[in-house]
Amino acid sequence: MNLRHRITLLIVLAFLAISSIGGYSILQSRNNAAEVKVVTEGVVPSALASADLVALLKDVQLATITLVTAPDENTAAQAKDKLTAQKARLKVGLELQFRQASSTTQQGLLQQAQEGLDDYFAAVDETMQFKLAGQKDLAEASLFASVAEYQRAMEQIIGTLRIEKNRTKDEAITALNENLSDTVMAIAGVSVLAALVLAAAGALLYRQITRPISRMQAMMSEIAASQDFTRRVPVDRMDEIGHSIVAFNSMITKIQESSELLQQKTADMQAMLQNIPQGILTIVDGNKVHPEFSAYLETIFETRDIAGRSMMDLVFANTHLGADALSQLEAVGGACLGEDVMNFAFNEHLLVGEIEKTMADGRVKILDLSWSPITDDADTIVRLMLCVRDVTELRKLAAEANEQKRELEIIGEILAVTQEKFHDFIAGAIKFIDENELLIRQHPEHDAETIAQLFRHMHTIKGNARTYGLQHLTNIVHEAEQTYDELRKPRPGIAWDQAMLLDELAGVKAMVECYAHINEVSLGRKGPGRRGGERYLLVDREHIQQAIQRLETINTRNLHELVAARDAVRKALRLLGTEPIGEVLGGVFESLPALAQELGKAAPLVKIEDNGYVVRNQAGSLLKNVFMHLIRNAMDHGLETPAVRLAQGKPGAGLIRLKMGVAGGMLNLRLSDDGRGLALARIRQMAVEKGLIAADAPLVDEEIARQIFRPGFSTAEKVTEVSGRGVGMDAVNDFIKREHGRIEIRFLDDAVGADFRQFEIVVCLPESLAEHVDDDQVLLVERTRQEPVAAGSAAGPDQGAHEAEPGKGNLRVV
Amino acid sequence: MAQILVVDDSSTVRNEVADFLKSQGLAVATAVDGKDGLDKLKADASIKLVVSDVNMPNMDGLTMAEKIRSEQKNTAVSIIMLTTENSPAMKERGKAAGIKGWIVKPFNGPGVIATLKKLAS
Known part of the structure; x- marks a missing residue:
């Protein structure tokens, strides 16, 4: 039974109770009214009438006495009529009493009164006869004797009747009163009972309604207070409240689900904020930092005091920003927060x-800031989000990358110039620069002759630099030359300013010295180099001399010999404009002993198998740039220190091997070394740290190896002078791509998944850059500690293993 | 007939802003203070957007904005404040006066013109 039914039942019950009380009251009042009628119309008048009977009796007595004492006949006759009338009234009165007799006592008394009355009337009639007969004395005697006696008897009976009637009347009134009182009591009792029953039913219903509601309310309050959405309100009865509770519970279930979802999201967010290697914060009213921010922010700003702090203080204090920029920043927060997007x-x-x-200890951090608004549904900005990245290292790397790129390019430029020519160039340039410095210092004022001199000097340096393809130097020299050119004009746009000119000259000198430094230190080409003949011509001449000799000794009549001579000459001519790879990279190899010393390693052996191929001069610069870096990398990362090598049973000095050939329409140059191999585990770790790959990326060894070609990658534990600035392989890759080639890493062992794997780097270039001399294998064994030309004969017995394998074609030592 | 009313007591700022807006192909009227601004706005029903300084003699920008709303019952015109600073109290008044935006001087951000054009048309 649901609540509505129960409430309806309660109302019906109340209605029934009230109705029955009403009906009972009506019934009782009707009964009482009838009783009252009986009392008022029956008992009371009857009692009054019984009192009248005494008076009637007295009237009869009086009429009798009047008759007896009547002096004459007339009077007597009148008295007789009156007596007769009085008798009739008495009789009627008595008969009336008969009809109103309510008890046997009364009826008995009335019976007695009837009989007494008959006797009394007989005596009266006898007395009247005596009188009417003129026997006055007899009449008087009868009157005083029998009439008076009967009269006394009648008086007695009527008196008793009267008392009886009064008693009956009193009893009836008492009974009536009692009845009324009973009715009131009954109605009161029934009313009280009904009230009690209804109150009990109401209270029960009230409890049934309010208890579950208040329990639900209490539970709701508890859930609201504790946020414990796992709790439910128990359902007692499936009435309206029960349904409400079920609905409430299912709402709580929904809240629980969305709360769990929210918690999950919040947890995800928190985890992200805790772990993301980026500073993220949001700014709320008053430019304050919201308490939720990424943990990395503490690393960036080197403080734990972040939540609630002023953005201006946390982020912008001790920065390069001026007061105005700061005031603008401060105003922007106010202009955006709480406003439309x-x-x-x-x-x-x-x-x-x-x-x-500037941090507390004086270090300067470069921070990259990116801003975005966080808006609500109404597109009002509720917070500003600020992402902070510490780009100090990145900027440094980029600067170093540029510097190294420049250095690589300069190396390439220098290597294209022979040592002796380069030395002469540098010496000449320094001489001119020093002369210019002296000229500027000697002339505080504008002097046309001096300026002409300055211009000539600088123009010469520029011309030479341009001739040798020293591009970086040419640029800076050109600027100085332009300055002098301007000063030369009749109306120069600039004034003669010694300090400015000296500054500019110092810049030129610094660049020249930079070239000289790279030449001497990085390339190890100290001194003027070998005079007398270029190595390129040496090779060329050999071929030509062989051809000339063939031509001079030819028997012109022998067709076979003629053909052979023609072939020799053709070959010699074809080789014009080419160089053996060993020659091209000579400068690189020359720099290796100095480099080895710097790295605490033994100078390596370099073994070149050119398989009869030479390269075109135009490829020289590229190959120098590329192999300078690759071979230096091998020295730095690949070859171990002698102690380590000897402990592993390898010779103390490392071996670097370069093989040349043509395959698939491409010139292949394959570089390998007998060092520790490619540090794949370390490469993977570095790539993950630098965010190049995901920590769990399922990469095969080849894919990991490719990471070293990606920008900003370096495996060196520390940045060295030699390599490991993280841009080299990227730059090398670029160089080769620019020449329509490609670079690959091939593994030479089967140790898939190992931390270190033996490998070779394959540089593929268009075949047009190579020329085949003959099928003879040209093998150059160079002990770099020695003079390259004498290398072959100087190989010691301990290096025997590195000698070219005998029997593999002719061995030719250049 | 103008789309934008520029209100600033500094002739430098006023002309700079007006020239910039004109260069962007917008029709511009200028006023030297809040009072002048109210008069100009009353006289030219085609003005859709008011770009106003805050601190000005005679009548400041916020008071002008309030009067535009209360006296002229003009709810269609968009009002943008050009300012160097802002306080919560200023922003509260601005909100009540239906000010749509706050541009922190200088007035040269790339994001400014596109939105202003939208508001002015």
């Missing part, structure tokens, strides 16, 4: 994208 567009340009912040 368009305000972000209005003011975004004032939000600084990069700051240089």
Whole structure:
């Protein structure tokens, strides 16, 4: 039975109770009214009438006495009529009493009264006869004797009747009163009972309604207070409240689900904020930092005091920003927060994208800032999000990358010039620069002759630098030359300024010295180099001399010999403009002993198998640039120190091997070394740290190896002078791609998945860059500690293993 | 007939902003203070957007904005404040006066013009 039914039942019960009480009351009042009628119309008048009987009796007595004492006949006759009338009234009165007799006592008394009355009337009639007969004395005697006696008897009976009637009347009134009182009591009792029953039913219903409701309310309050959405309100009865509770419980279930989802999301977010290697914060009213921010922010700003702090203080204190920029930043927060999102567009340009912040210990961090608005449904900006990245290292790397790229390019430029020519160039340039410095210092004022002299000197340096293809130097020299050129004009656009000119000259000198430094230190080409003849011509001449000899000794009549001579000459001519790879990379090899010393390693052996191929001069610069870096990498990362090598049973000095050939329409140059191999585990770790690959990326060894060609990659534990600045392989890859070639890493062992694997780097270039001399294998064994030309004969017995394998074609030592 | 009313007591800022807006192909009217701004706005019903300085003699920008709403019952015109600073109290008044945006000087962000054009047309 549901609540509605129960409430309806309660109302019906109340209605029934009230109705029955009403009906009972009506019934009782009707009964009482009838009784009252009986009392008022029957008992009371009857009692009154019984009192009248005494008076009637007295009237009869009086009429009798009047008759007896009547002096004459007339009077007597009148008295007789009156007596007769009085008798009749008495009789009627008595008969009336008969009809109203309510008890046997009364009826008995009335019976007695009837009989007494008959006797009394007989005596009266006898007395009247005596009188009427003139026997006055007899009449008087009868009157005083029998009439009076009967009269006394009648008086007695009527008196008793009267008392009886009064008693009956009193009893009836008492009974009536009692009945009324009973009715009142009954109605009161029934009413009280009904009230009690209804109250009990109401209270029960009330409890049934309020208890589950208050329990639900209590549970709701508890759930709201504890946020424990696992709790449910128990259902007692499936009435309306029960349904409400079920609905409430299912709502809680939904809340629980969405709360769990929210918690999950919050947890995810927290985890992200805790682990993301980026500073993320949001700014709320008053430019304060919201308490939720990424943990990495503490690393960037080197403080734990972040939540609730002023953005201006946390982020922008001790930065390079001026007071005005700071005031603008401060105002932007106010202009955006709580306003429409368009305000972000209005003011975004004032939000600084990069700051240089000085930390407590004086270090300067470069921080990259990116801003975005967080809006609500109404597109109102509720917070500003700020992502902070520490780009100090990145900027440093980029600067170093540029520096190294420049250095690589300079190396390439220098290597294209022979040592002796380069030495002469540098010496000449320094001489001119020093002369210019002296000229500038000697002339505080503008002097046309001096300026002409300055211009000539600088023009010469520029011309030479340009001739040798020293591009970086040419650029800076050109600027100085332009300055002098301007000063030469009749109306120069600039004034003669000694300090400025000296500054500019110092810049030129620094660049020249930079070239000289790279030449001497990086390339190890100290001194003027070998005079007398170029190595390129040496090779060329050999071929030509052989051809000339053939031509001079030819028997012109022998057709066979003629053909052979023609072939020899053709070959010699074809080789014009080419160089053996060993020659091209001579400069690189020359620099290896100095490099080895710097790295604490033994100077390596270099073994070149050119398989009869030479390269075109135009490839020289590229090959120098590329192999300079690759061979230096091998020295730095591949070859171990002598102690390590000897402990592993290898010779103390490492071996670097370069093989040349043509395959698949490409010139292949394959470089390998007998060092520790490619550090795949370390490469993978570095790539993950630098965010190049995911930590769990399922990469095969080849894919891991490719990472070293990606920008910003370096496996060196520390940045060395030699390599490991993280841009080399990227730059090498670029160089080769520019020449329509490619670079690959091939593994030479089967140790798939090992931390270190033996490998070779294969540089593929268009075949047109190579020329085949003959099928003879040209093998160059170079002991770099020695003079390259004498290398073959100087190989010691301990290096025997590195000698070319005998029997593999002719061995030719250049 | 103008789309934008530029209100600033500094002739430098006023002309700079007006020239910039004109260069972007917008029709611009100028006023030297809040009072002048109210008069100009009353006289030219085609003005859709008011770009106003805050601190000005005679009548400041916020008061002008309030009067535009209360006296002229003009709810169609968009009002943008050009300012160097803002306080919560200023923003509160601005909100009540239906100010749509706050541009922190200088007035040269790339994000500004596109939105202003939209508001002015």
